[in-house]
Amino acid sequence: MIHTRGLTRVFTVKKERVEAVRGIDLDVEAGQLVAFLGPNGAGKSTTLRMLTTLLPPTAGTATVAGRDVAGDPAGVRARIGYVGQRNSAGENFRVRDELVTQGRCYGLDGRQAGTRADELLDLLDLRPLAKRKPGTLSGGQRRRLDIALGLIHRPGLLFLDEPSTGLDPKSRAEIWQHILRLRETYGTTLFLTTHYLEEADSMAERVVIIDNGRIIADGTAEQLKNDLAGxxxxxxxxxxxxxxxxxxxxxxxxxxxxxxxxxxxxxxxxxxxxxxxxxxxxxxxxxxxxxPTLDDVFLTLTGRSLTDDDIPA
The missing domain is CATH 3.30.70 (Alpha-Beta Plaits)
Incomplete structure (x- = not known):
């Protein structure tokens, strides 16, 4: 689902060259749930933006869902879902109408969009909220709607950027129940970032840690803890x-x-x-x-905490 070689992104800040991502090689197989971790400034968000075609690479190659991010960005976007940190839905339409409109934007006809919207309303327990406007929903309900919007076109790969940030513990647990249900129902490949290390530890079957623009650890949470922290x-x-x-x-x-x-x-x-x-x-x-925790792994590798200054904006 994801294949990168030498993926690099360089910015120019005040006439100085800043290497945000430095030659990343990454492979993600279909059906995996991968947690992508790193402190602020490590290159995590920049990598995610390149993989989702929101930012062109400076060098290297990346194939996502079978399409080249530089040569065929529209092809990538048609095959992936993306749930960002901010809410995706507008404020003027009802929940079901938002989903139908999103489906039409992806080329579904009216009947197909309505059928798919109803399917997602049931899957994500949004049916009782179908006639409400997004602005009246709680934080957890809005995140479930964001996920539904990202799934409306049945993507094989879903990117989730801090899906549970800002939610209370109960809502966080509910979001994770729905995320795991996606894998069971559709076999969706999930690539997510989170600053809640216990989520990555207990939920992800693979953890990739990035620091200073380079991947410094890659494996299951148990492997990393056993091999690098003890x-x-x-x-x-x-x-x-x-x-x-x-x-x-x-x-x-x-x-x-x-x-x-x-x-x-x-x-x-x-x-x-x-x-x-x-x-x-x-x-x-x-x-x-x-x-050990995943933070202990990062501490062993770098001498500092994975959560240092990692407070979402």
Missing amino acids: DHITITTATDQEARAAAELAGATAEGTTVRVRVPNAAAALPDYLRTLDGSGIKVTAAETTR
């Missing part, structure tokens, strides 16, 4: 001296009375570590194991 054992000792001794036994470092040890499998390693400490006369007052 589990942690955290223990607390009675004294600073005991903590330093406990850290030395594990090849770690201590902070006051706390020792944090990185291991491949914390649950399996903890009993042996505690036995070793007990045999060395080190008194442990507390112990816990933690699984």
Whole structure:
């Protein structure tokens, strides 16, 4: 569904050359749900804009849904759906009329557009809202309408840019239920950005992380966490001296009375570590194991947090 080689975008800012995206190679297979992550300024939005034909590449190639983004942008647009961060629907027409109008813009006749609108109203639980105007809907309801508008022409690939930003936890959970239902119903390929790392961790089957215009990690969330971050054992000792001794036994470092040890499998390693400490006369007052997060992966790779300055506009 997506195939890029050397995809590059350069801007000129105050007569200075700025490489926003630097030679990205990316392949996304049909039916995948891919989370594309990166802090502000990493090149995430620029890449998304190039893939959706909103911004021409400076160099490299990109084929999206079987069409070249530079040579056939109209062909790409006819085959993809795009849900941006802002609301897509207008304010003057009712919800169903918005969907029908969008369908007509994609070349459906009146009957086809109406049938497809009704199908999406049911799929996204919008049927009770069909006669209301978008301006009267809640944030979660409007996002469901945005997704319906992006699906009206049955695209095989749907781009979702921060689909749950600004929603309360209940609405976020509902949006994700509908997103996952799309895959079950249509087998839609989903390529999304999000700054909610727990969403990418639990929902996406593949995570791609971009930083400074380059892809620095690509795999399942579990693979990235296991290979690049690892589990942690955290223990607390009675004294600073005991903590330093406990850290030395594990090849770690201590902070006051706390020792944090990185291991491949914390649950399996903890009993042996505690036995070793007990045999060395080190008194442990507390112990816990933690699984890494995607932010830990990014921290390992770059030395900073993935969420640094990543506040949506």
